[in-house]
Amino acid sequence: MYNEMKWQKNLIDRPKLFFMSQNEAVWALIAFYLAITLNLLVAFFYPFENDIGGLSDELSLVVWAVMGISFFMVVKVLRGYRAFAVATVVRLVYSLGVVKTIWIIGILQVVNKMIFLVAFLCNRGVFYKESSSDEENRPNQNRSSPWRAVFRDREFAMHISYILLCLLGLCAHEFFFSLLLFDVIFREETLINVIRSVTKNGRSIVLTAILALILVYMFSIVGYVMFKDDFLVGVDQKQAPDSPATTGGGENFAAAAAAKNDNVCHAEFRSLWTKLYCDVSDAASRGMSDRAASTAAADSESDDKERACDTLLMCIVTSLNQGVRNGGGIGDVLRSPSIREPLYAMRVIYDLLFFFIVIIIVLNLIFGVIIDTFADLRTEKTTADEILRNSCFICGLERREFDNKDVTFEEHVHVEHNMWDYLSFIVLLKVKDPTDFTGPESYVKQMMDAGDLDWFPRLRCMSLTTEENDSEQNELQILREQLEKTNSLVDELSSQLKDLKAKMTEQRKKQQRHTLMSSPSSL
Numbered sequence: 093m094y095n096e097m098k099w100q101k102n103l104i105d106r107p108k109l110f111f112m113s114q115n116e117a118v119w120a121l122i123a124f125y126l127a128i129t130l131n132l133l134v135a136f137f138y139p140f141e142n143d144i145g146g147l148s149d150e151l152s153l154v155v156w157a158v159m160g161i162s163f164f165m166v167v168k169v170l171r172g173y174r175a176f177a178v179a180t181v182v183r184l185v186y187s188l189g190v191v192k193t194i195w196i197i198g199i200l201q202v203v204n205k206m207i208f209l210v211a212f213l214c215n216r217g218v219f220y221k222e223s224s225s226d227e228e229n230r231p232n233q234n235r236s237s238p239w240r241a242v243f244r245d246r247e248f249a250m251h252i253s254y255i256l257l258c259l260l261g262l263c264a265h266e267f268f269f270s271l272l273l274f275d276v277i278f279r280e281e282t283l284i285n286v287i288r289s290v291t292k293n294g295r296s297i298v299l300t301a302i303l304a305l306i307l308v309y310m311f312s313i314v315g316y317v318m319f320k321d322d323f324l325v326g327v328d329q330k331q332a333p334d335s336p337a338t339t340g341g342g343e344n345f346a347a348a349a350a351a352k353n354d355n356v357c358h359a360e361f362r363s364l365w366t367k368l369y370c371d372v373s374d375a376a377s378r379g380m381s382d383r384a385a386s387t388a389a390a391d392s393e394s395d396d397k398e399r400a401c402d403t404l405l406m407c408i409v410t411s412l413n414q415g416v417r418n419g420g421g422i423g424d425v426l427r428s429p430s431i432r433e434p435l436y437a438m439r440v441i442y443d444l445l446f447f448f449i450v451i452i453i454v455l456n457l458i459f460g461v462i463i464d465t466f467a468d469l470r471t472e473k474t475t476a477d478e479i480l481r482n483s484c485f486i487c488g489l490e491r492r493e494f495d496n497k498d499v500t501f502e503e504h505v506h507v508e509h510n511m512w513d514y515l516s517f518i519v520l521l522k523v524k525d526p527t528d529f530t531g532p533e534s535y536v537k538q539m540m541d542a543g544d545l546d547w548f549p550r551l552r553c554m555s556l557t558t559e560e561n562d563s564e565q566n567e568l569q570i571l572r573e574q575l576e577k578t579n580s581l582v583d584e585l586s587s588q589l590k591d592l593k594a595k596m597t598e599q600r601k602k603q604q605r606h607t608l609m610s611s612p613s614s615l
Contacts, residue, residue, distance in 0.1 A: 094519055099217050112211040119208035123254075124279065125174075126201045127272035129181055130194060134266045137190040147186045155183050198262045198269070205255050212251060213242065250278070285473070289466035296461050304454045308416065311446050312407040315422070319439060322426040323401030323410055416455070421447035485511045487549045489556075499555040508555055514548075 103110040112119075137144060147155065158179040165172035184193040242248055254272065261268040277283045290297065315323065400410040415422035423443030429436050482491040484501075486509035494501040499508070521529075521537045529537060539547045 093515060094522055097519065103214060109210070109214050112207055113214035114211075116208065116211040116215055119204055119211055120279070122204050123201060123208060124275055125177070126197055126204065127269065127275060129177075130197055130201065130261070130266075130269040131273060133181075133185070133190055133194055133197075134269060137185075138266065140190050144186070144190065152186075155179050159183065194266060195262065198258060201272075202255060202258045202262070205251065205258060209248075209251050209255070212248070216245070216248075281473075285466060285469045288469055289462050292469070293461050293465050297458055300454065300458050300461065304416075304450060304458075305412075307450055307454060308411050309408060311415075311422065311442070311450070312404065312411045314442060315411065316401055316404050316407045318435060319426065319442065320401045320407075321399075322429065322439070323399060323407065324397045324427045325400040325410060325414065325425060326396055327398050328396065415446060416450065419451070421451045423447065484509050484553075486514060487553055488551055489553060493556065497556065504553060504555060508553055509549070 103113055146152075158175060162172040162176035162179060166176055181193065181197070184196065188196075254275065257268050257271050261272075277287060400414075401407040410425070411422055414425040418424040421443060423446065426439075426443070429439050433439075482501075483489070484505055489504070491501040494504060517536075518540070521533060521540065524533070526534075526537070536547050539545075
């Protein structure tokens with residue numbers, strides 16, 4: 093923290109860098125809104141060949157009015173940013189066109205993200221320096237600069253990838269802008285926990301998935317051996333948009349295949365593999381016309397059904413693709429058998445076992461691991477928030493310790509054990525001349541140098557200690573008063589006993605006199 097304070101002090105001496113670093117959250121928010129705007133334009137107007145027309149005079153006047161009013165609010169009261177941005181984008185779209193608007197916003201996105209990257213590096217400077225210094229202190233390690241720590245940082249690599257995606261969206265294709273929306277994952281902690289719920293116990297999930305693959309493989313072997321003819325999967329023949337129906341004979345099928353190849357070869361995306369496919373398909377299209385009639389006849393006889401288990405690999409692929417994705421398992425895909433068939437009972441057992449073992453047990457195991465991990469992450473976050481909210485950062489005393497006390501928990505945290513006061517004291521010990529230390533300061537500085545944290549008050553504070561001492565004094569005072577009352581009672585009883593003893597003695601003397609006086613007369 094002290095190093096961070098020194099780093100921020102150095103940034104203050106550089107006003108431009110300090111301004112960028114202080115507004116890092118603002119640059120991130122602008123980047124997020126620009127990404128949303130780019131994807132909205134692509135979603136609504138792609139492909140950009142169609143003419144979107146222009147605004148009517150009334151709508152154009154409304155847009156200009158919204159721009160003017162929102163701009164005035166931004167300048168005067170620092171509000172209305174979103175309204176001004178929306179009106180500006182609408183004005184650019186209908187004035188310059190969608191493509192030029194996307195280019196302008198894309199360039200703004202690249203510039204804004206570069207500014208954000210500078211702010212990010214400024215705010216992470218201490219971290220990179222400490223990382224490089226840690227490497228220098230390790231034995232048998234070459235000296236490294238902070239830039240090595242920069243390029244090894246995953247978050248820095250993510251921001252560099254963000255800029256590259258923006259450049260690809262500008263130079264290659266607009267669909268690359270869609271990948272910018274994944275930035276929302278890093279902006280929301282809930283979504284981060286969703287990703288962590290899958291990655292934290294990734295080994296358990298992968299092992300369970302391997303178990304599912306093994307079971308599907310076993311079921312595929314049984315299906316290949318016993319129910320090969322039941323694997324009849326419904327298919328829909330692919331038909332080109334402008335070609336005739338593919339089921340109308342050999343010529344129509346050949347025309348459909350030619351139209352398909354033509355669409356692929358003239359598509360907007362043409363990679364090296366696509367070009368190779370087009371060259372091969374041109375050579376193969378000559379022989380396709382000769383086989384088109386027989387192929388179309390076979391397809392019409394199959395009634396849009398295909399055999400999907402002629403090889404074991406086909407059985408495995410069908411079981412994975414169709415069986416796992418269907419709610420009822422592989423039985424929803426296979427042919428419905430007749431009750432008179434000899435293997436009907438075996439088929440029922442096969443379908444039920446696949447449903448219970450693969451669909452209910454194994455898949456729910458995977459879902460259960462993910463859900464339990466997400467629940468654990470949420471519990472950890474809730475527990476951490478409870479500890480921060482109801483425990484003192486310095487001494488660790490909980491809120492309930494201050495119930496029915498003269499000092500409340502809030503007063504204790506903000507006044508008695510203010511963590512920023514402790515930080516100020518630590519900074520003071522770092523910048524103060526050791527010859528000017530007082531006794532307590534020298535003691536704390538020695539413990540800090542030794543890495544000993546015993547100088548922090550653990551589970552104790554002066555307010556509760558004083559209050560406990562006061563309560564002990566009150567108890568002693570009460571005991572003293574009770575003792576004094578007891579002593580006074582004892583003294584009073586002692587005096588009463590003395591009086592009673594004196595009266596008893598006097599009574600005996602009178603009785604003895606009376607006895608002596610009566611004895612001569614009797615004689």
